[in-house]
Amino acid sequence: MRYLPLSAHDRADMLDKIGVATIDDLFVDVPQPARRAGTVDLPTVAGEMEVEAQLQSLAAQNVSPANVPFFIGAGAYRHHIPSTVDHIIQRSEFLTSYTPYQPEIAQGTLQVLFEFQSQVARLTGMPVANASLYDGSTAAAEGVLMATRVTRRNKAVLSGGLHPHYRETVETLAHAVGIKTEACAVAVDHEADVLQHIDADTACVVVQTPNVFGTATDVRKIAEAAQAAGALLIVVVTEAMSLGLLKSPGEMGADVVAVEGQSIGVPLSYGGPYVGLFAAKEKYLRQMPGRLCGETVDADGERGFVLTLSTREQHIRRDKATSNICTNSGLCALAFSVHMSLLGETGLKRVAKINYAKAHQLKDQLVSAGFEIVTPRFFNEFTVKLPKPATPVVEAMAARGVLGGVPFARLQNEPGFENDLILAVTETVSEADMAALVIALKEAVQ
Amino acid sequence: MSMNSVGRPTAPEMTPDIDVTAASFRTLLGGRGLLQNEKLIFEKDDYSRTGVDFADVEIDASDLDGLLRGDDLGLPGLTEPEAMRHYVRLSQKNHAIDLALYPLGSCTMKHNPRLNEKMARLPGLGDIHPLQPVSTVQGALALMDTLSHWLKTLTGMPAVAITPKAGAHGELCGLLAIKAAHEAKGQGHRRTVLVPTSAHGTNPATAAFVGYQVREVAQTEDGRVDVADLAAKLGPDVAAIMVTNPNTCGLFERDIIEIARLTHAAGAYFYCDGANFNAIVGRVRPGDLGVDAMHINLHKTFSTPHGGGGPGAGPVVLSEALAPFAPKPWVVSHGSGFDLIEHDEGISAENFGRQKPFGRMCAFHGQMGMFIRALTYMLSHGADGLKQVAEDAVLNANYIKASLQDLMSVPFPDGPCMHEALFDDEWLKDTGVTTLDFAKAMIDEGFHPMTMYFPLVVHGAMLIEPTETESKDELDRFIATLRALAGAARAGEVARFKGAPYLAPAKRLDETRAARQPRLSYS
Secondary structure (H helix, E strand, O other): OOOOOOOHHHHHHHHHHHOOOOHHHHHOOOOHHHOOOOOOOOOOOOOHHHHHHHHHHHHHOEOOHHHOOEOOOOOOOOOOOOHHHHHHHOOHHHHOOOOOOOHHHEHHHHHHHHHHHHHHHHHHOOOEEOOOEOOHHHHHHHHHHHHHHHHOOOEEEEOOOOOHHHHHHHHHHHHHHOOEEEEOOOOOOOHHHHHHHOOOOEEEEEEEOOOOOOEOOOOHHHHHHHHHOOOEEEEEEOOHHHHHOEOOOOOOOOOEEEEEOOOOOOOOHHHOOOOEEEEEOHHHHHHOOOOOEEEEEEOOOOEEEEEOOHHHOHHHHHHHOOOOOOOOOHHHHHHHHHHHHHHHHHHHHHHHHHHHHHHHHHHHHHHHOOOEEOOOOEOOEEEEEOOOOHHHHHHHHHHOOOEOOEEHHHHOOOOOOOOEEEEEOOOOOOHHHHHHHHHHHHHHHO | OEEOOOOOEEOOOOOOOOOOHHHHOOOOOOOEOOEOOOOOOOOOOOOOOOOOOOOOOOOOOHHHHHHEOOOOOOOOOOOHHHHHHHHHHHHOOEOOOOOOOOOEOOOOOOOOOHHHHHHHOOHHHHOOOOOOOHHHEHHHHHHHHHHHHHHHHHHOOOEEEOOOOOHHHHHHHHHHHHHHHHHHOOOOOOOEEEEEOOOOOHHHHHHHHOOOEEEEEOEOOOOOEOHHHHHHHOOOOEEEEEEEOOOOOOOOOOOHHHHHHHHHHOOOEEEEEHHHHHHOOOOOOHHHHOOOEEEOOHHHHOOOOOOOOOOOOOOEEEOOOOHHHOOEOEEEEOOOOEEEEOOHHHHOOHHHOOOOOOOEOOOOOOOHHHHHHHHHHHHHHHHHHHHHHHHHHHHHHHHHHHHHOOOOOOOOOOOOOOOOEEEOOHHHOOOOOOHHHHHHHHHHOOOOOOEEOOOOOOOOOEEEOOOOOOOHHHHHHHHHHHHHHHHHHHOOOHHHHHOOOOOOOOOOEOHHHHHHOOOOOOO
16 A cells, blocks of 8 residues: 555554554544444545546546537636646645645745735725635625624625525525525626615625626726625625726725636646635724734744634634634635736736637627627626527537537526526637637527 | 754753844844745835736727726736745745644644546536536536535535535534524524534534524533433523534544434534544444534535635535525436436426525536545545545544643543544643743744643633544654654743744744734735
8 A cells, every 4th residue: 555654564663662562452432333344335545547437437438628629617717827836836835735734844835825815905995804714605795694794784695696696695695694685686796686675684795796697897886885884895896807997896885805716827727726816894803704814923023824813713713713714715715816926917917818809709700690698898798698598508508519608597497598508708719719619609500 | 852953862952041143133124035025015115017918908988988997996907927936935935734743733734645636627527607607517416416415424414515615614504404404393483592612613513603692511521411400401492512523622522412402402503623534434334323404514524725724615515404504506316327417497396305405605517626636635545545544644643642641631531532643731830831832832842832722611722633644754853843842841941932933934923913903915
């Protein structure tokens, strides 16, 4: 067993030192009925070559986006990741280290987290950011819980453009805690309906931009209305790359921002692990969930970094903590930060513009081909209302080797939206891919 | 005892106290040989650089109206060589399991096989989208199904919810299933969760997070749950108990079957914190102990790397009673292939009629990247190898305990420990050295400190978990180091400890200042 260094001779010596005869003597506290003789019914030890073959055979049964025209988004986006990112996150000292509880020998991780927090703050236009949460959806749920702590109110208004998985994640946690949620009617453009739900019980309004249909939303009016009613505005962003082109949530008046950071540095990986970016106004700092890295000095007066404000956290406050979160998404935060550093403001703006340009190019082609686009303003994702249900259309396109978007019905069974198809276009999409999609879509709807 | 340059023990140094020449020597610019000071990426006067060659295209953004970002973001860019050097220099300021023993109790810092990393990066696994048509991801669903099968078989439990993204997220999932089960039985009035004083902080935090009252259960003098106290506190208001087994004192709960029986008799459910599953994997099935729900930290037991604080993964195995309430989505086999049940509507079919999912833990289907790594580790070991994992983890911990207990006090000396050995600070009394000081001195010797001051029920706790992937040679090196340090503490070499670490990338950091004057981003 290549991962287990003890030899039979070592084991015998060690048992001797401990003063017991057999390994079973170390398991004497296990009650008799639970002691198992032999091994469980699973395959036995396998060499590296065999395991690699098994995993490769599973991988071969999947269609990888690299090999086909690919237009799937709806909360996870396929962007190019520079090779340097993966190289750096695979360095032993980042990959195989733990949460930086001993700051003197974790300055690498800690400085990265400080830089990450700074990047997230600037990207979202907010004063403070934490050192990452699990993903965007759980970050949104944490934001709602935080808003109820801050406002001591009990209702969350969820906009009709919020990703249905995010809505369900928020509702699951909110209902368990006794927070009331009001989901606005599903809508491609949702501003008016959201405003009507705000009242004196409202702790927060959760609005996504660009929303699940791709619509870029001006949240300023919602921010004003929410804040005038004493509620917080939580802005959700599932496509972090959009922040390179669109006005930041902070600039539009957000109180809390929850972002899925996957687009920057983190591969699709069939849905996880991803990285939740969480930022807020400074006055909410002590109510924030998760890890925070802070600057300080060491005994020589040199700058250094530590995890800080841990009196909010579960290991200190136990049942009084702001959240039960222990692990964050450290390595994905590193990937995000490295990719963000490589892009810089210049690269981020450029790639954002390319996304915008390509998505609009496809939209123009589809309009020319007679399709109805329902998204009024968008970044790199938009929705086509097909003349027939989108689910079989997507299946038909997949059979032809085109992964052509996400039917809204895949996310939520909502009458009136069966024909909605959400298409995402990133910098990885070529002109030939677009041509293939238009042809496949035309044939599939006939 | 100290070491010479090739790691052999030498005679103890008789110097009365410390004289670290390197500590008093200052270089002209503050670097230390290969260890260079590294500025923040923000400390550049020009933010216009980029390490990615994208063209600057012109766009017509008129339909975005007033939504176009006008301001400068203030995000610095690094060219590729600058980025590489920045992050490599930073990396050199970290301890890591690939450098040396990382004996953090309850954290399970074991070797991270690189085969796992390679498999997670196969394009057919790492580069697939969670919303691709299920016909195009049959291999991914098969992988999730296989992982589920291994988890169920190893735990002896009939069901598993695989989406939770970390151990604490798994606790949340388990308690939500328990809450849903009680509500389905008209037992929604059960508002209390019993948690032993020695539990991980996440246990009471999770229970409180979902609105339960947390009541503590006392501990016996031998470091286990006080069954009499538990029995006295179980009642019609109790929804669940949360017990870590093996517990945070590194001990197996001898009365666990009785604990489960009492819990069930009171109409409550038994949540087991599975953070320490690596101590028993392949040898004991939690299902045989009467557990109703238990999360499994894939990053601990199944070696997915900790990455400086995550990502983790926390699938939850569930008993028959809780299985129907497992959250969406889940994978089902339909003979010729696999399907993914993502909606309540999808479960109206005959086979899934009993399912009443309590909701959804997160967007998409959980930590696939971690599933790949964990399954790779499971397949590599097999059933026999995983049993050996538990045995070697327990053997290594007991070897450390046996090798140090003449010098360092053990709060629960009777009987074996499981995969971690617990010491307290009784033996440091009157030396002027604290647990913290002792830990910091270990850094100078090249080891990451053990877990300190946890569990809270033991004064000045030092919890050492070597894991199964440490060789006897490395354990002996570690033991010799701790013995030498213990000798120094008892010999009154206080400065060695108070000023430690002397040789780390940073000296002892002022944590109070960081909390009093929070500086959380560059400005």
